Amino acid sequence: MSIFLLDGKDMTSREVAYDVIAAELSFPEYFGRNLDALYDCLSELPSDTTILFVNTALLEEYLGDYAGKFLDCFRDAAGECGFTLREKR
Secondary structure, eight states: OEEEEEEGGGOOSHHHHHHHHHHHTTOOTTOOSSHHHHHHHHTTSOTTEEEEEEOTHHHHHHHTTHHHHHHHHHHHHHHHHOOEEEEEO
């Protein structure tokens, strides 16, 4: 079982957010840093993976309208691919 912590306070822009996620989740070098690529990489996580995403409210400040799409990508992938996502605003 793998547990990963993602902190919204570290994601001050889209570019930085993708860099933080890629590093924390050990995404491959070819990760495209967009929503489609994010979903694809998340869908490859084992089902016994847990992602704890904290300070998600800060994403709205840092990413604006993109924050909702960004978090929805995590939610959709978790729902369809079986890993566990826990969010804390």
